[in-house]
Amino acid sequence: MLIIIKGILNLTVSGGTDPGCKRKNNEDYYFLDNEERKLFIVADGMGGHEGGEKASKLAVETAEKFLTKEKFLQIINNNIDIKEAITEAIVVANKAILEESKINKKLKGMGCTLIIAIAEGNLFHIGHVGDVRAYVICKEKISLLTEDHTIVYELIKNKRLTVEESKKHPLKHVLSRAVGNKESVEVDYNQILIKPGDYLLLCSDGLTSMLEDNIIKDIIIKEKEPEKIKELLIEKAKEAGGKDNITIILAKIEDSDISNNSKISKEYYKDFKEVKYKTKLLSEPSSKSPWWKFW
Numbered sequence: 001m002l003i004i005i006k007g008i009l010n011l012t013v014s015g016g017t018d019p020g021c022k023r024k025n026n027e028d029y030y031f032l033d034n035e036e037r038k039l040f041i042v043a044d045g046m047g048g049h050e051g052g053e054k055a056s057k058l059a060v061e062t063a064e065k066f067l068t069k070e071k072f073l074q075i076i077n078n079n080i081d082i083k084e085a086i087t088e089a090i091v092v093a094n095k096a097i098l099e100e101s102k103i104n105k106k107l108k109g110m111g112c113t114l115i116i117a118i119a120e121g122n123l124f125h126i127g128h129v130g131d132v133r134a135y136v137i138c139k140e141k142i143s144l145l146t147e148d149h150t151i152v153y154e155l156i157k158n159k160r161l162t163v164e165e166s167k168k169h170p171l172k173h174v175l176s177r178a179v180g181n182k183e184s185v186e187v188d189y190n191q192i193l194i195k196p197g198d199y200l201l202l203c204s205d206g207l208t209s210m211l212e213d214n215i216i217k218d219i220i221i222k223e224k225e226p227e228k229i230k231e232l233l234i235e236k237a238k239e240a241g242g243k244d245n246i247t248i249i250l251a252k253i254e255d256s257d258i259s260n261n262s263k264i265s266k267e268y269y270k271d272f273k274e275v276k277y278k279t280k281l282l283s284e285p286s287s288k289s290p291w292w293k294f295w
Contacts, residue, residue: 009038009119009194014226015249018234020206021242027052027112028204028247029060037072038119039064040249042132044204046178047110055097055110059179062096063089063116075120086116086127087187090179097180111180115146115202119251124200126190129179133208135216136192137199142217145190148205149177199226200251206244210237226250 013034019026027045043059045052066089074080093114101107113130126134131148147153151174155161166172179185194200199220207216216233223229230248237246 009121010254011038011119012226012252012254013040013249014230015040015247016230016234017245017247018238018242020245021238023245025053026245027056028206028245029053029056030202030247030249031060031064032249034251036069037067039067040117040202040251041115042202042204042247042249043112043114043179044130044132044206044245044247045110045112046175047107051101051107051110052112054100054107055112055180058096058100059093059112059114062093063114066092067116067118082118082120082125083127083189083191086118086125087189089116090114090127090129090187091185094179094185098183101180111178113149113175113204114179117200117202117249119194122193122195124192124194126192127187129177129185129187130175131205133201133203133205134190134192135201135203135213136194137201137217137220138195138197140217140221142213142220144213145192147188149175149188151176194253196253196255198253200253202249204245204247206242206246207233207237207248209244210240210242210246220250224252226252 011034013032015030015032017026017028017030029043029045031039031041033039041060041063043056045056047055067085071080071085075082075085097111101110113132115126115128115132115134117134118125126145128134128146129149131150134145136143136145150172152161152166152169152172154176156163156166161169177186201216211233215236219232219236220229223232230250233248234246
């Protein structure tokens with residue numbers, strides 16, 4: 001049984017982005033609101049210098065605008081659920097990129113990967129497309145909450161490729177799904193139960209392509225505070241080569257009204273539980289479904 005504990009979730013959050021060591025421009029973009037909406041977004045652009053920057057910024061700003069106070073009031077009043085809101089926000093961002101690329105021919109082919117997380121009570125709601133990732137760090141364990149939408153990951157799932165083989169595969173950066181590359185977009189949606197002491201990490205693949213999960217976990221456990229962790233993760237990713245832009249949002253779940261006032265929280269939080277869902281929301285179907293390469 002999934003128990004949602006309503007209340008105020010206290011988070012300490014730090015976000016940042018860095019172009020890395022190999023690129024002059026930054027095609028990543030992010031947004032965070034740790035005050036009223038508890039809304040966090042990361043996008044990683046593609047399509048060349050101008051196109052990548054435009055796509056990621058447009059996707060984040062469109063999704064954030066869609067998830068306005070009015071939309072959140074609908075959520076609070078139970079007229080719309082968060083799963084639906086996140087999925088619709090990504091669909092709207094997809095449409096915005098397509099429309100912009102039709103207007104400006106120089107931007108044709110632009111797109112991005114995109115992840116949105118919203119905190120509600122003792123839950124984080126997460127929707128994503130592409131190879132941007134979400135992790136939870138709990139009791140000195142790191143768990144990946146998202147699946148990479150890449151050709152290589154599909155081969156791994158179908159047992160046609162091992163994880164070790166995938167590291168050297170020539171198609172390891174080719175996406176099977178992205179925002180803005182066709183008329184329809186499929187969104188993966190997860191829920192994750194959280195408790196005080198946990199961390200939620202959202203990041204572009206500029207981090208995860210440079211640092212193994214266990215290294216990320218060890219830095220988080222050792223440093224404790226999100227601001228210091230963010231700076232150190234970016235530093236270590238650059239030391240490892242910094243081949244891509246690096247973007248991080250890290251939220252630490254602090255002691256809160258939820259854990260202190262809930263009669264069931266102490267017993268309930270003994271076990272770490274995860275609930276996953278997948279949803280598909282489509283606009284008009286497309287006759288073309290090109291592969292995308294993320295540089």
